[in-house]
Amino acid sequence: MASAAAHSDKNYLNESSGLWSWLTTLDHKRIGIMYFIAVMFFFLLGGVMALLLRLELYSPGQTIMTADQYNQVMTYHGAIMVFMVIIPGIPAILGNFFLPLHIGAKDVAFPRLNLFSWYCLMAGALLAFSTLFTHKIDTGWTFYTPYSIKTGTSVVTMVIAAFIMGMSSILTGLNFIATVHKLRAPGMTMYRIPLFVWALYSTAILQVLATPVLGITLLLLSVERAFGVGIFDPALGGDPILFQHFFWFYSHPAVYIMILPAMGVVSELITAFSRKVIFGYTAIAYSSLGIAGVSFFVWGHHMFVSGQSTTAGVVFSFLTMLVGVPTAIKMFNWLATMYKGSVLMRSPMLYALGFLFLFAIGGVTGIMLAVVAVDVHFHDTYFVVAHFHYVMVGGTLMAIMGGFYYWFPKMFGKMYSESLARLSFVFIFIGFNVTFFPQFVLGAMGMPRRYFDYIPAYHSLNAISTVGSWLIAIGFLISLYVIVKGLISGEKAPANPWGAKTLEWTVPSPPPHHNFDVEPVITAGPYEYR
Amino acid sequence: MGNNHDENHAHHITPLETYLKVAGALFALTFLTVIAHHFNNQLGVLAAPIAFLIATVKAVLVMLWFMHLKYDSVMNRVIFGAGFFFLALLLFFSGLDIWTRVAEFSTL
């Protein structure tokens, strides 16, 4: 490592300077950071909207916004969180930064395409936000027909924005597939890549195969709005349920675009902080592919009460339950990894454990919803809202936070305040449960989703839920403080603060521009603990 | 990087003549479509399937020669085929719903 020490003062952050050097960078690490900044901004925006929604729902009747405004805020909150936060979250930030490092490469296969996909996300986001200044849309992030065809709001602009952001996602996926196939260092066989890479690879397949269908569907919607072509409108011979088929053909795999990378992060965290080689490497690797595959066969579970035929409903119900199998395989392997390990309760590990706990609830309630007879009652109630927040926030967002705290020292070369990071976890974890657990009960009591008002019988649980959202907000504000403080005055991070074994920890923190001064040669698996 | 270019297959160069022949076939098939359209009434329900069949043949020609799949590794063909598999999946399950829905609810 003599050569690494020799230019340890030069790294990817100070290699060149100035805004222009960032906006034109081809370095996967800098692009990852640019995604981080953008996504953090989107998350702030979506988060403020969430707080406003909850505030309106604090008590029955109109309080801080009208019904129309509620529908708009709900739509933007959902669309921002899905298309701009959770989908790009892990692949584009952590994946971009660490995938090449994990496989011993200098960069991704197509660095220019990588930069281009960042600009796609920005262009799409700008276009989406532009509708805030024209006719704010209120269709919900799902753009269901026939309402999305009839409403006088800026649906077409928004839908094109989603199309462009989808492009960004496709290009990232394409890049990762090529990178994994072509740029692995000598000796880095497919069974020696870290499980995070397996997860990103499976995700990339989904991004490449499913996202184009969303694109086409949204284009069809635009064409129908603009020219009255009868694809979805029954008056013109179309079929509104067909829209839901097309939409969910993408959007169910999309929920795995959101959760699979999270599972990859959790695999890394659990093995690193249990000081033990991961249990069942191959099983975890293949279950990622398994989940990706099965996820294409289940989309009709969103349509049990939409008018879909009973036959199709029964088939989709059965197929949906199958997803439980590869998911449970992962769960048990993580538990088995911790068993008899020396578990280190550092903040990243806390988030990983939070993930296991919350995602288990999110997953099991998903299986409940897959039972047609149950879903007939729960569909479009708060039970569903609670379910998908347990998966998306309890699962993916927890993993983003855990992964971020795990890799922060590597990304910025600074340490952060461990005690404050833990405090942040406590607020987020407790706040999350206070916010969303009551929503399961509300849903079971029959409170419908996507309404700005409710009957007085639902008041107390809604009030509790709103208070919970403030706890979450405090938790994230603490994390923001931890990050800013760490960046400004954090201690210098060593190359490997956690004693972890994957390749990124063998290079200095922050890594040099070309990652590895000497191309690594790999002779063993990724988790050589014990 | 030591292993990032393919050592094992040389790049295939298609002679111009082949391209012209394929292009000719594409034009011929386009004419065939137009001719088939003239018999629209006689063909009845078969009109659309026949048009699709001709279009499929054309697409295959484009993929094999213009997109070089004929000379590519098997892996590329598998990846290409995967796209069609998923398209079939989309149409199959949407179709399953639509057919059974018609049987369930239609008054026809």
Ligand code: HEM
């Ligand atoms: C952090 C705290 C959060 C709170 C308090 C919150 C709150 C809410 C509320 C009140 C709704 C509207 C429910 C309705 O009226 O039907 C909602 C919807 C939604 N949220 Fe969140 N949310 C949070 C975070 C997130 C995150 C991180 C995501 C992203 C993955 C997300 C994704 C969604 C989606 C997709 C919807 C559905 C919108 C729709 O009904 O179409 N939320 N959320």
Ligand SMILES: [Cu+2]
């Ligand atoms: Cu689904």
